[in-house]
Amino acid sequence: MNGEVPNIKKWVVFYPVYINSKKTVAEGRRISLAKACENPTCVEISDCCNHLKVPNAIEVCSCVICDAIVEMWRRMR
Numbered sequence: 001m002n003g004e005v006p007n008i009k010k011w012v013v014f015y016p017v018y019i020n021s022k023k024t025v026a027e028g029r030r031i032s033l034a035k036a037c038e039n040p041t042c043v044e045i046s047d048c049c050n051h052l053k054v055p056n057a058i059e060v061c062s063c064v065i066c067d068a069i070v071e072m073w074r075r076m077r
Contacts, residue, residue, distance in 0.1 A: 008057050016040045 017028040021036035029036060042058050049056040 006055060006057075008059075011055075011057070014045065016042060016045060 015028065016039075017023050018030040019036050019040055020029055021033055021038050023029040046056055046058055
């Protein structure tokens with residue numbers, strides 16, 4: 001990114017629940033159970049993005065409450 005500050009507001013939002021094998025489709029899982037993983041964390045997803053050289057940023061939003069904790073999400077291009 002050549003030292004520039006990226007405009008992450010235009011990136012795709014990726015929530016850990018999308019790939020959580022413990023969640024149902026109704027609860028937000030978006031992939032098949034065969035490809036899902038158990039309780040992924042934002043840090044684990046960030047590590048995967050970094051390994052694949054996918055630009056990413058972790059955001060924490062106090063206005064989104066899920067399962068009684070602050071939901072963290074991934075933004076990826």
